[in-house]
Amino acid sequence: MAGFDLPDPVRPPDLTDRRYGLSNLSEAARFGYGLPDEAIPSDRVQMKELSESERKALGSDGDQEGCIGIGTARVTGSALAATATSPVAVKIQKDTWLASSEDGRVRASISDWSKCMKSGGFEMSTPLESPKAGISESEEKRIATSSIKCSSSVGLPRVWFDVEAELQVLAISKESAKLEAEKGELRRQLDKADSIAKMAGGLDGGN
Template identity: 30%
Template sequence: MPMKRSTALLVTAGATALAVSVSVPLVRSLNDTDSPARETGAPAERTLAPAPSGTPAKDFVLSLPLAAYSLTREQQVLLDRAQIRLQETCVRRLSSSDLPPREVPDASAAVEPSRRYGIVDMESAKRYGYQSPDTPSSTASLPRPNETQAMLLSGRTSAGKALKTYKGHAVPEGGCNAESRDAIYKDHDKEPGIAVAQQIDIDSYKRSLQDSRVSAAFSDWSRCMKRAGYTYESPMKVADDPEFADANYSKRERSVAVADVTCKFEVRLPQTWIAVESAIQKKMIERRQSALTHLSESQKLMVQRARRVLAEK
């Protein structure tokens, strides 16, 4: 059954990549001058390229500048598959047994659009209201290793004690899971750019909420919702309505969600919001370019290592 998910703050596509995580992923505002008043107050008006007029909900893609410093879905699938390959090799080396075959869902598998700006997917609104659709696969559905293999993967016995050797073989610290991850990620988790990207993700979202154009779009959306018979101040308020908190979505919830998405695109709220936040992120990225570039280089090295692992017979 679909479960409730509040509006995401982190960039969905980058959550996993940034926290490695994602999250995307996953998952980071600065104005045109450095004056303290500007830094702590609402962003001043900026001239933005107008958002495409009349973009229908089905064609809207939420992609912010920071996504350039996140792993793509294809890259994350590559990393996951390489780790599985290494886990299999490690367990076979230690126990002469084969792990049950496991497969990472292909990157082309359907994924619900990000809810950073609230629900924007009309089909999801019609079917699930504000609940998250069921995911096509999960860790729970993967074939489970036997007890010995589970110990080798985790590096711990069933009693929780560190497993240092098995049948005369030294078990890597943290087990085969840690060994396989270290082989792909190396020191990536220590990259300063991860924290930089996460902070930009958070701060740019907060700053965008302070922009007068976004506030005006919220007001337009609220008036549109009022005409539809629903009284809400903002998209965040409706998504967090206690009435829609449980997974048993009702006909009313679906009706409100459909009106929500309809009004968002009628007043061009997503297009306005993404234009505003994109401008904010670009400024922030310029100021932390060195750390973010280093983050990208580290991600490229991870992908290269994963490709080499998967290329081996």
């Protein structure tokens, strides 16, 4: 933007970003293995530091007197209860990723990826591996882009995604009752938060 020292825009991450290794070629060419946010100099984004009284008013998770705890209690019924969580879904996500990483189809594709990287002069065993510390920025970017090109050439992201999706379908079917219960609770929390927001809006409008 003219007149403003702003970084080039980056796309928002999707649900599989870096789940199977680097995946965006243009971002790898710009940032290497770093995340876009990490590539923005800290002096460009100044966050206001809260005063002691502001921190006390805001509070924290589990604080029954701070704004966070009060808001949580109004939505969930307790300042100690987490909002918008789905433990079963999170566990399925973690478990299926770990199981998929050990699947023979994925291991074979990772081996092909490693051979591809070796042909380019890079000794790496998995796309989740980061390059050794101390290399130049240009070399890091070269490794990052090579990783993505090799993943694409051997079809690793698709293989891994399909295997994990297969495992997730089975896990979701097995835990369907628990997931439905969690979904219902999340919906109740959203409805409660929505009603609180509307009530607060009505009060503000009346002032």
